[in-house]
Each structure stands twice: as C-alpha cells, then as structure tokens.
Amino acid sequence: MSVEPKFVYREPLKDVYPRVGKFSDEIVKCIKCGLCRAVCPTLIETLSESQGARGRVSLVEAVLDGRLSLSDIFDERISSCINCKACIDACPSGVRVDDIILAARAELVARGRLPFFKRLILRGLLKRGRLLPPVGKLASLFQRVLLALSPKGSALRLLLPAVRIDRERRLPVFASRSFREQVSERIVPEERKSGLRVAYFVGCSSNLLYTDVATATVEVLKRLGVEVLVPREQGCCGTPMFNAGDFETARDMARANLKAFDASAVDAVIVTCASCGLALKREYSAILELDTSGFSEKVMDASEFIVKKVGVEALRALPLPRDGENEVVTYHDPCHLKRGQGVWEEPRQLIKSLPGVEFREMPEADRCCGGGGLYSFTHYEMSMAVAAHKAEAVRETGARVVLTSCPSCIMQLRDTLARAGLDVEVSHVMEFLYRRLRANEAATVLETSIAQQRV
Amino acid sequence: MKETVLHKLREIAGPRSVLLEKEELLRHSCDATRRSELPEVVVCPGNVEQVAAVARLCTEERIPLTPRGAGTGLSGGSVPLEGGVLLSLTGLRRIREIVTEDLYAVVEAGVVTEELKKAVEISSLFYPPDPASQKTCTVGGNVATSARGLRSLKYGVTKNYLLGLEIVLPTGEVMKTGGRTVKNVAGFDLTRLVCGSEGTLALVTAAVLKLIPLPEHRVTLLAGFPDLEQAARAVSAVMSLGATPSILDVMDSVSVGVLFRREGNGLPPEAKGHSLLLAETDGFREAAEQEAQTLEQVCVDSGAAFVRRSWDGEEEERLWEERRGLLSALGKAGPVTVLEDVTVPGSRVGEMARFVTETGKRHGLRIATFGHAADGNLHPVILLDAPLAEKTPAVQAAVNGIQQRALSLGGAVPVEYGIGLERAGFLKKEESGPALETMRRLKASFDPAGILNPGKVIPGRVTE
Numbered sequence: 001m002s003v004e005p006k007f008v009y010r011e012p013l014k015d016v017y018p019r020v021g022k023f024s025d026e027i028v029k030c031i032k033c034g035l036c037r038a039v040c041p042t043l044i045e046t047l048s049e050s051q052g053a054r055g056r057v058s059l060v061e062a063v064l065d066g067r068l069s070l071s072d073i074f075d076e077r078i079s080s081c082i083n084c085k086a087c088i089d090a091c092p093s094g095v096r097v098d099d100i101i102l103a104a105r106a107e108l109v110a111r112g113r114l115p116f117f118k119r120l121i122l123r124g125l126l127k128r129g130r131l132l133p134p135v136g137k138l139a140s141l142f143q144r145v146l147l148a149l150s151p152k153g154s155a156l157r158l159l160l161p162a163v164r165i166d167r168e169r170r171l172p173v174f175a176s177r178s179f180r181e182q183v184s185e186r187i188v189p190e191e192r193k194s195g196l197r198v199a200y201f202v203g204c205s206s207n208l209l210y211t212d213v214a215t216a217t218v219e220v221l222k223r224l225g226v227e228v229l230v231p232r233e234q235g236c237c238g239t240p241m242f243n244a245g246d247f248e249t250a251r252d253m254a255r256a257n258l259k260a261f262d263a264s265a266v267d268a269v270i271v272t273c274a275s276c277g278l279a280l281k282r283e284y285s286a287i288l289e290l291d292t293s294g295f296s297e298k299v300m301d302a303s304e305f306i307v308k309k310v311g312v313e314a315l316r317a318l319p320l321p322r323d324g325e326n327e328v329v330t331y332h333d334p335c336h337l338k339r340g341q342g343v344w345e346e347p348r349q350l351i352k353s354l355p356g357v358e359f360r361e362m363p364e365a366d367r368c369c370g371g372g373g374l375y376s377f378t379h380y381e382m383s384m385a386v387a388a389h390k391a392e393a394v395r396e397t398g399a400r401v402v403l404t405s406c407p408s409c410i411m412q413l414r415d416t417l418a419r420a421g422l423d424v425e426v427s428h429v430m431e432f433l434y435r436r437l438r439a440n441e442a443a444t445v446l447e448t449s450i451a452q453q454r455v
Numbered sequence: 456m457k458e459t460v461l462h463k464l465r466e467i468a469g470p471r472s473v474l475l476e477k478e479e480l481l482r483h484s485c486d487a488t489r490r491s492e493l494p495e496v497v498v499c500p501g502n503v504e505q506v507a508a509v510a511r512l513c514t515e516e517r518i519p520l521t522p523r524g525a526g527t528g529l530s531g532g533s534v535p536l537e538g539g540v541l542l543s544l545t546g547l548r549r550i551r552e553i554v555t556e557d558l559y560a561v562v563e564a565g566v567v568t569e570e571l572k573k574a575v576e577i578s579s580l581f582y583p584p585d586p587a588s589q590k591t592c593t594v595g596g597n598v599a600t601s602a603r604g605l606r607s608l609k610y611g612v613t614k615n616y617l618l619g620l621e622i623v624l625p626t627g628e629v630m631k632t633g634g635r636t637v638k639n640v641a642g643f644d645l646t647r648l649v650c651g652s653e654g655t656l657a658l659v660t661a662a663v664l665k666l667i668p669l670p671e672h673r674v675t676l677l678a679g680f681p682d683l684e685q686a687a688r689a690v691s692a693v694m695s696l697g698a699t700p701s702i703l704d705v706m707d708s709v710s711v712g713v714l715f716r717r718e719g720n721g722l723p724p725e726a727k728g729h730s731l732l733l734a735e736t737d738g739f740r741e742a743a744e745q746e747a748q749t750l751e752q753v754c755v756d757s758g759a760a761f762v763r764r765s766w767d768g769e770e771e772e773r774l775w776e777e778r779r780g781l782l783s784a785l786g787k788a789g790p791v792t793v794l795e796d797v798t799v800p801g802s803r804v805g806e807m808a809r810f811v812t813e814t815g816k817r818h819g820l821r822i823a824t825f826g827h828a829a830d831g832n833l834h835p836v837i838l839l840d841a842p843l844a845e846k847t848p849a850v851q852a853a854v855n856g857i858q859q860r861a862l863s864l865g866g867a868v869p870v871e872y873g874i875g876l877e878r879a880g881f882l883k884k885e886e887s888g889p890a891l892e893t894m895r896r897l898k899a900s901f902d903p904a905g906i907l908n909p910g911k912v913i914p915g916r917v918t919e
C-alpha cells in the first residue's frame with residue numbers, strides 16, 4: 001500500500017468563512033463512513049447523497065477549503081436539514097453535525113441569504129412579539145376575519161401562498177389573548193406544600209397558539225404546591241432565528257431572556273417546549289456563545305422537573321381518576337428533548353405513574369416527526385414524507401392518545417395523523433396530566449352536588 | 456462531457472436522474488476513504504433496463520463508468536478515478552422475492568443489508584454476512600467486495616451466500632448467472648468470479664442470496680486482558696478447542712481508550728484500560744450456553760482480568776454497535792488514519808499482535824489494532840495527530856514492516872476491504888506474473904473497451 005498523502009491537504013479558509021472556520025476541527029473528525037445514512041430522515045426520503053448528514057458536512061468542508069462556493073444548491077441542501085440530531089447519535093466519532101450546519105447557515109445569512117419570508121417572520125413577527133405584546137391580538141383579529149371567510153381559518157394560513165403548502169393542512173388557531181396576558185406574573189398555590197418555586201419560560205407556541213399547554217402546566221404545578229413565576233419581559237427563545245442562521249437576532253432574544261429571568265431566585269426554570277429548552281440549556285452558550293452559567297443548569301422540561309424535584313408520589317397523591325376504562329396512550333420523543341437534552345425517561349415515568357392509563361411504546365418513538373418548527377412551512381413536502389413513518393408507528397400501538405413534549409411536534413402530529421385517517425388525540429404531557437386531574441375534580445363536584453340534592 | 460451524451464443519458468434515465476451540479480458531483484466523488492475524484496455526471500437509474508442502456512452508451516462512447524452503492528467502502532473502490540459517469544445504484548431497492556420454503560431471496564443491488572436481514576428475520580430466517588456498515592451499506596456493494604462481517608468466522612462471507620446474480624455487462628447485455636439452487640455446475644462459476652471483482656467486470660443489479668434458519672439463541676461474552684497478545688492467544692486457544700463461536704474478535708487497549716473518549720459509550724466500565732476479546736455463541740439454547748461457558752473458562756485460563764456473560768436489556772446490542780463503529784471512532788482520534796489489513800494463520804495471531812505493538816513503539820506511532828483474530832485477521836490503524844507528510848518515513852517503515860511480517864508468518868495482506876484503489880499496486884506483490892496476466896485477459900473479455908471502474912483492482916493505466 002502506498003503511503004503518499006491520500007488527499008490534498010488544503011488550508012481551510014477560516015478568514016473568509018469565520019463562522020464555519022471555527023468548526024474546522026469538528027469537520028475533519030467526520031471520516032465519511034456513512035453510518036449516518038441509516039438515520040438521516042431527509043436522506044431516507046430522497047436517497048440523495050447530498051441530502052444526508054455526511055453529504056452536508058462534506059459540502060461545508062468543500063466550501064471551507066475553497067472547492068465550492070456558497071451556491072443556491074448549497075443553500076438548499078443546508079436548509080433541508082431538519083436539525084433532528086439523529087446523525088449525532090449514530091456518529092461513532094461524535095461529530096456535531098448540527099452545530100456545523102447552523103454555522104453554515106450563519107455564513108449564508110451573513111451574505112444576505114435570508115429569504116424575505118423568513119426575515120419577515122423572524123425579525124418582524126417573532127422578535128417584535130416581545131416588544132409588542134398585542135401581536136397575538138392582531139393575529140387573532142386577522143384570524144377572525146379569515147375565520148369568517150373559511151371554516152378552516154388560522155392566521156398561519158396566510159403563509160400558505162408564500163410557501164406553497166397544502167390548503168388542507170391542519171393548523172392551530174391564534175389565541176385571542178396570549179397566555180402571558182391571561183396570567184399574573186406570580187402564581188402562588190393555596191398550599192406551598194412542595195416548598196418549590198419555578199420560573200416558567202412559556203415560549204411562543206404555548207403563549208400564542210397552544211395556550212392550553214401553558215394553562216395546564218400552571219394548573220398542575222399549582223396543585224402540586226409549586227409557586228410559578230411568569231416573568232413579563234421574556235420573549236421568543238431565539239431558536240427559529242439561529243436555526244435559520246440569523247445568530248444576531250437570536251443573540252438579542254437570548255440576552256433579553258437572560259435578563260428577564262433571575263435563576264438564582266428559583267429552584268428551576270421550566271419549559272414546555274423541547275426546542276426552547278434546548279436553546280436555554282445548550283444553544284445559548286454552544287451556538288450563540290453567551291455566558292449562561294447559573295441559568296442553563298436550572299432549565300428543566302416540566303416533566304423532568306416534576307419527576308426530579310417534586311416526585312411522582314406527590315402527583316399520585318392528587319385526586320386522579322382510578323376507575324373506568326383504561327386510557328391507552330403512547331409517547332413521541334421530540335428530537336430536541338431526547339437527543340437534544342437527554343430527557344426521555346421522565347415523561348414516560350409521569351405517564352406510567354397515572355392510574356387508569358395504559359402506556360404503549362410505539363416503534364421508533366424517537367424518530368423525527370418532520371415538524372421542525374418553521375421547517376414544516378418551508379419544506380412541507382419533505383416534512384410530510386418524514387411524518388408518514390410516525391403515523392404508521394402510532395397506528396401500530398392502537399393508542400387513542402399520543403403525548404409529546406413539544407408544541408411543534410403537536411402541530412405536525414395533529415396534521416399528519418388526521419391525514420392518515422387516525423382518530424387520535426394529540427396532547428402535550430402537561431395537558432394530559434391536567435385533563436386527568438380535572439376529570440376527577442369534575443366528577444367529585446358532580447357527586448357532591450348530587451349528594452347535596454338528595455339531602 | 457458532450458451535450459449529445461448528456462441528452463442521451465437524460466433520455467435513458469429521465470432528466471431528474473442525471474445530476475450535473477457541482478454539489479452532487481462532490482458528494483459522489485468519494486467513499487469512506489479520503490481519496491476523491493469528481494465524476495463528470497452522476498446517473499441514478501431506477502431499473503435494470505436503464506443500467507443496461509447507460510452501460511451500452513458508455514462503451515460506445517468510451518466513457519469511464521464507475522458503479523457506486525452507499526459509498527461506505529474502505530478501499531476507494533467507488534471513486535471515479537477517470538471521471539466519466541458515476542452510476543449510483545441505490546435506486547434499485549426492491550426485495551423482489553423471499554422464498555421461505557426454498558431458503559433464498561432475490562434482492563436488488565440498492566437494498567440495504569440490514570433491511571434484508573430484518574425482512575427475512577420475520578420468517579425466522581437468517582442472512583449472516585454483517586459488515587460493520589450493515590445499517591447503510593448495500594447488497595450490491597457487498598457482492599462487489601464479497602463483504603464479510605463479525606459473524607464470518609462461523610458463517611462465511613457474502614460469496615458463500617450467492618446462488619446467482621443478475622448482472623449488466625459493460626456492453627449492455629443483461630445476464631443471469633448461477634441459479635436458485637445451491638448445486639449449479641453448468642460451465643464456469645461466473646457468479647463467484649463477478650463477486651469480489653469490485654465493479655470491474657460487470658455491474659451487479661440483483662443477487663439471489665441463500666438464507667439459513669435463524670439461530671434460536673445467542674450469548675455474548677466479553678473478556679478483558681492486560682494486552683492484545685494475550686487476548687489474541689486466548690482466541691487461538693478457543694479455536695484449538697474446536698469451538699465454533701459465531702463471533703470471536705479482539706480490540707487493543709488503544710482502541711478501547713478511543714471508544715471511552717465518547718461519553719455514554721456502550722462498553723461496560725470494567726473494560727477500561729484492557730485489551731478485549733469479544734465473542735458470541737449461537738445455536739440451540741443449551742448448546743450456545745454451554746459453548747459460552749467453555750469460552751469463559753478458556754479466557755480465565757488464559758489470564759483474563761474479567762469475563763462478562765450476562766447483560767441487561769440492550770447492553771449487548773450496544774456493545775456490538777461500539778464494535779461496528781470502532782473504525783469510524785478511530786477516525787476521530789487523529790485527523791489522518793492509515794488503515795492496514797493483514798491476515799496470518801490463526802495460530803500466529805498472538806505473534807502478529809505483539810509485532811504490531813512493538814512496531815508502534817519502535818517508530819513512535821500510535822497504533823490501534825482490532826480484528827477478527829480467530830481467522831488471523833488484524834487491522835492495525837495508525838493514528839496520526841499531524842499531517843501525514845511529516846510522518847511519512849515512519850509510517851512507510853511501519854507499514855512495510857507489518858506487511859513483511861505478515862507475509863513471513865505465512866499470511867496475506869489485503870484481505871477484507873477489497874483491493875480497490877488503495878491497494879491496487881499491491882496485487883503485483885501478491886500475485887505472480889501469470890496470475891495477473893490471466894486477470895487482465897479476463898477483464899478484457901468482460902470489458903473490451905476498458906470503461907468499467909478503470910484503475911481498480913488490476914493495476915492499469917492510472918496506477919502504472
């Protein structure tokens with residue numbers, strides 16, 4: 001065997017591409033063995049080498065050593081990654097493909113390649129959402145006009161012509177009042193029996209679209225005797241921005257959020273969105289290079305908080321329905337919770353601790369649902385193709401309820417399961433907990449009133 | 456490439472299956488080695504007829520044609536050395552038939568090896584070849600390289616499971632070789648000639664693969680030794696007992712150290728700092744358990760620091776995942792790795808292991824060694840932390856030393872990953888003049904225009 005250099009070594013163009021240049025050592029770790037081909041959802045759907053993790057890394061590598069320019073196709077291949085992180089789990093060398101791809105997106109944005117549509121959403125709508133609280137109100141007003149025109153109205157549908165997606169798509173409806181407008185900044189339980197206090201990072205989806213998730217979270221914690229703070233000045237976590245490569249806007253969001261939260265005053269900062277949680281826990285420091293010490297360690301998914309800090313016993317001590325037919329449920333792991341934060345046992349523990357609930361694991365529960373936040377709007381076809389596997393997995397369990405821990409997954413699952421003709425409920429774990437708690441409360445109230453009537 | 460040719464390619468495969476973008480060419484320019492050469496065009500045919508038409512056109516126009524599966528090869532076999540057409544066969548992905556009563560399957564080239572394994576397991580059948588990249592590599596690539604795997608010790612290599620092939624000759628004829636039965640002796644055994652020829656004689660589009668009943672039970676065993684030589688000697692001891700484990704592998708403490716650098720790796724904590732022997736026995740429950748017990752005793756007698764035979768949940772699977780991902784993990788240990796591939800007679804593998812360790816010390820190189828020690832196969836991987844140029848003399852000396860030693864112990868040099876490009880020059884050392892000349896004539900009779908995967912296996916225009 002000859003030992004002449006097997007490839008021409010080129011000095012990486014770190015000055016030209018400082019954002020990806022920072023990852024040149026990480027890029028070199030990828031030996032192109034291709035084991036990620038087996039798990040990358042976009043490669044599985046397209047069978048296209050350049051639409052897989054290995055392909056994307058080698059394209060970034062080619063740019064960095066001057067063999068390729070930041071072309072439209074490069075842009076497209078880099079944008080088509082859902083950021084599900086399956087490749088990172090599969091990679092024997094532990095290459096941080098996700099960080100490399102986000103850095104490549106930042107290079108694209110630095111050269112003015114942020115599409116108008118995304119700019120509008122990221123820098124217009126979501127960023128200003130924090131400064132202009134009535135954004136939800138405005139959207140809701142728009143929506144009501146739209147509702148009058150179409151029975152399937154959702155303001156998100158306004159995006160449809162811009163991104164050419166299916167008119168049949170099932171989309172959530174903007175709340176008429178955002179969650180943070182509905183609640184006070186400090187919610188003290190009747191009995192502070194847990195002695196715990198948390199600050200709740202609500203996130204855009206739970207604040208504007210799925211307010212039931214946020215309400216449920218606060219109500220469950222209240223019953224567990226946990227004091228909940230909802231800091232006024234919090235905003236979007238910044239994930240949609242840095243995911244699109246707009247690190248600058250994301251940094252603005254992150255700094256504002258870090259300022260809004262005084263982590264030292266609470267036992268935990270809880271989140272109900274896997275992506276928000278990942279941003280707060282890891283990406284603020286790893287991607288945005290901000291100092292988050294003292295803060296990120298306290299960030300916890302709501303289910304993680306209940307299991308680790310409150311304890312499932314306290315939950316089981318609450319009045320939960322114990323009679324009646326078992327409710328069959330399954331759980332979908334959000335990518336950013338399981339692979340992003342290593343949290344997957346806690347939500348299952350919570351679900352399994354509930355009386356009257358039968359838990360059935362679905363095959364490949366941690367396989368990406370294709371949602372990916374804005375991804376399902378910019379890459380709807382791919383998103384739906386990826387989701388199809390999920391529908392099959394859910395069908396196999398025969399479950400009537402699919403639980404998860406991320407609003408983006410909820411949006412995707414509701415749409416895709418309805419299309420697959422599955423009559424199942426899709427809920428956030430916290431919503432489900434609250435529903436179970438309320439069922440018994442309602443029953444108790446009813447029994448009491450009947451008893452009173454008898455008297 | 457001429458526009459008329461591109462036009463014809465588009466007519467054959469459809470415009471969407473003919474890729475010219477720089478990004479696509481780049482992505483199809485290499486496999487898991489670091490050699491790379493850009494093709495002029497990538498064609499992704501969807502059926503055999505399209506493959507045949509592309510081949511015919513390439514012969515007519517004298518255009519180099521290089522087939523490619525998942526691109527996980529370790530010999531540069533799918534690198535399009537002379538440009539031309541890169542034929543991506545991942546689109547041929549149908550399992551055409553699984554005939555459970557006659558124990559065979561007819562599978563297209565692009566089917567992923569593990570998908571096939573899973574598909575037949577449903578019927579309690581077993582397709583044994585399990586290359587480390589089985590989750591993503593394709594049957595076509597397995598046939599082209601006669602891929603082996605962890606279980607090849609007991610079950611043999613891809614070649615042993617081939618009943619027949621559907622191939623496309625470079626001149627465009629679709630041809631069937633072999634048949635659907637184990638005994639099939641009409642004429643030359645073209646099936647096994649094409650198998651392992653790495654796409655230099657014909658394009659494999661489908662294979663008829665023999666299946667066997669799935670073993671009822673499997674036992675995994677892990678033993679830790681102070682050094683690789685002892686682990687290798689334990690392997691020889693197992694083999695001399697007449698045991699037939701399905702897997703019997705070793706990895707040295709350097710490899711183990713690299714795996715432990717990854718948080719949450721699948722090795723048990725006691726493995727740290729040891730050279731390991733990894734084994735699996737299979738068969739009927741009692742037989743497999745009894746054999747594992749024998750193995751355990753041999754390991755203890757051979758000086759094992761620990762032996763582990765019981766596992767919880769997915770621990771076993773995670774252990775084998777680590778073993779399968781080892782080579783990729785070693786890639787992380789240094790920006791440049793030089794992979795060697797040597798085989799010596801089983802009884803000499805301890806000696807070979809010691810020589811490799813000493814070689815590393817003598818030349819100041821970090822060498823991680825692993826391999827299927829039971830059949831004398833070792834993969835010493837030289838891990839470089841500096842660009843290769845600085846270390847060339849030391850690496851050259853180490854590689855030559857290891858190869859010479861293997862040959863002098865009665866071994867062979869390129870055994871597993873194929874000759875491909877990385878080792879094309881090597882055939883001259885291994886094969887005598889008449890053998891090489893015969894191979895050249897065979898190549899010419901299959902591929903008169905010399906368009907198929909030029910520069911591979913047989914030293915040709917490029918390497919000479």
